[in-house]
Amino acid sequence: MNGKQENLALAHVRQNDGGEWREHLLDEHLSGVAALAADFAADFDSSDWASMAGLWHDLGKYSMEFQRYIKTVSGYDRANAHIEGSAPGRVDHSTAGAIHAVRQLGAHGRILAYLIAGHHAGLPDWHAAETGGKALSIRLGAEQNHLLDRIPAQTVPQEILTQPKPTTKLRGGAEGLHLWLRMLFSCLVDADFLDTEKFMNDAQSAARSGYRDIADLMDRFDKHMAALAVNADNTPVNAIRADILLQCREKAALAPGLFSLTVPTGGGKTMSGMAFALRHVIQHKKQRIIYVIPYTSIIEQTAGIFRDIFGDNVVEHHANLDPDKEDARSRLATENWDAPIIITTNVQFFESLFAARTSRCRKLHNIVNSVVVLDEAQLLPPEFLQPIADVMNQLASHYGVTFVLSTATQPALRSFQSFGGKPFRGLDEVREIMDDPDALYQKLKRVEVSVPNDLQTPRDWESVATELIQHPSVLCIVSRRDDARELHCLMTAKEDGKDTLHLSALMCGEHRSKVIADIKARLKRNEPVRVISTQLVEAGVDVDFPVVYRALAGLDSIAQAAGRCNREGKLDGLGRVVVFIPPKPAPPGLLRQAAQISVSLLSGDTSNALGRDLAKQFFEHLYVRAPSLDKHGIHELLTQDARDCQIQFRTVAEKFKLIDDSAYQTILVRYGNNDTLLGKLGKEGPQRWLMRKLQRYSVNIPKRLFAQLAKQGDVREIWQGIYAQVGDTLYDKTLGVVIDGNITPDELAI
Secondary structure: OEOOOOOOOEEEEEEOOOOOEEEEEHHHHHHHHHHHHHHHHHHHOOHHHHHHHHHHOOHHHHOHHHHHHHHHOOOOOOOOOOHHHOOOOOOOOOHHHHHHHHHHHHHHHHHHHHHHHOOOOOOOEOOOOOOOOOOHHHHOOHHHOHHHHOOOHHHOOHHHHOOOOOOOOOOOOHHHHHHHHHHHHHHHHHHHHHHHHHHHOHHHHHOOOOOOOHHHHHHHHHHHHHHHHHHOOOOHHHHHHHHHHHHHHHHOOOOOOEEEEEOOOOOOHHHHHHHHHHHHHHHOOOOOEEEEEOOHHHHHHHHHHHHHHHHHHEEEEOOOOOHHHOOHHHHHHHHHOOOOEEEEEHHHHHHHHOOOOHHHHOOHHHOOOOEEEEEOHHHOOHHHHHHHHHHHHHHHHHOOOEEEEEEOOOOOOOOEEOOOOOEEOOOOOEEEOOOOHHHHHHHOOOEEEEOOOOOOOOOOHHHHHHHHOOOOEEEEEOOOHHHHHHHHHHHHHHHOOOOEEEEOOOOOHHHHHHHHHHHHHHHHOOOOEEEEEOHHHOOOOOOOEOEEEEEOOOHHHHHHHHOOEOOOOOOOOOEEEEEEOOOOOOOOOHHHHHHHHHHHHHOOOOOOOOOHHHHHHHHHHHHHHOOOOOOOOHHHHHHOOHHHOOOEHHHHHHHOOOOOHHHEEEEEOOOOOOHHHHHHHHHHOOOHHHHHHHHHHEEEEEHHHHHHHHHHOOEEEEEOOEEEEOOOOOEEOOOEEOOOOOOOHHHOOO
């Protein structure tokens, strides 16, 4: 529709290239959002609620104040579809619809009120809290009635204003109310963005389409695996991998739900898990595959493997994404995960399921009816284990999600009673994909683990270094950054530094990637290489050493370290895994507790240190002894007043942080040839493409140490809230960030 529409309410306006005005009529926008939201919510049988939320979410825009506002500020930023969020003097247009919902539906209207009131600012708390933002109970108070009453009744079409009460019941009962509301919220905000984008930027809207369907991707995968089989060496390990792959393909026909894929490290879990997921999607008409990985330090490897097979049908969504691997379509897909294969992290996946912000919640409805592979599932954090188990049960029972817990060391996630008598509501319906995991572990035994008889007396680093230097190729994994640095320095002093490499999270992502590539290349050429690393190398980094040393740690970590030894089974005999007692204990907290449990379990017979029975006992001890499996009381915050539809969404989002970033400060370091990027940031400020590139050069350091570096002039603020290295001495080309002075033990892991 062209030309000025003086008497019709507007949702958005823009000028085309010729200067002609284009109007997005409010009636059309509300109907469009309602239809889209209803379509999204159909996947969990809640279309009536989502449709009503769409019809009422922008009722406040019918007010004379908003219409005057939108016409006054028509010189808006075209990149911002929701212009009222960026201009001064904006008009509150979201509260009116929330109030209308409660007037029309009574207590049930609160369901819609959360969605409508939060569709820009995020889901609110019901009660006032310290997290910022106005509580919903206040926004629905009588003093806010004017926001609805100021709208002339005759301006709102009756077919929008008057709706029958939704009849669909919530999913998952009172325990699952918070997730159902988040799913509805996701449907609303994604529909709102997409409908607005279609009007404001039709080219961008069109760029969202064009992905291949899963059937085509499975065909690509099968051809890739067939080619690998033809070229693979005829070894016992490859024969076992082929059988694992076959079992995964066959078991994909089983009914959706919770599965475990228990395969020793090096058994081909990554490819076999994808084979299961592809066939399961097709067999049960699911939408997509979401591959969840614990660390950003290893996600690039897995994403690279899948991208080689599936091309640009794979979308990565994590903090350290290399922007050179992105295109316009993949950037758009990270907003709402509307792609066939998503590769993401534990942090991104689980924090989104407890999030309040619009940007974080927008993708949630695309988790519905999907297959989620949790790689290295043993790394789920114990302090959040209860809310994680709860949300997984809800997703599997009420939203058609199939989970695959893929790991060599399955965590003990069945329900149990803790020492304090508090029950853990676990995952009790998990089916194992492998026919006989115990036999599989015996067949895939490629290492012998050596455990010292005395588990109390530590060794000194000098003796460890002297021993390591005897091996041309060896990997040594320690639990503290300062240990890695000290041992590396001793090693390089003994051999002039030519063959020993260092890995820790004090190195930026770009640096780590180059070192890992160098390690793999040296191993492939059978050249000497000795690696001193923190535990970041344990989960998913495909390296194959004849000998691996591991500082005493949890049995799960020892098993993961063993997975880097004789991985391909090409040695004449068994590989050697040597457990030793380091000079200093592991950092306090979970790492130290895990090491202490290992001491108690290994004090007897150590002949089967990697056995599944011992691993099961380890996790049972770890979880039962944990101070809490819901450290921040997430379950109570979400459910204590759920029957009255009173939920603290924003408070929960603040507390559910798998990584406590409040204790750390990110700095941008000088590495490689990134001076130009840092200079551009300092002159022009942050731009999305620039910050994505610079994430590859970021390091997180404890705030206490950051303050020390800032005082010394080693870092400075180059843009508001963004800090970068000054000079050349802070970042070492081998060790990463070099911090002198006292470092507390809890600042030393990874």
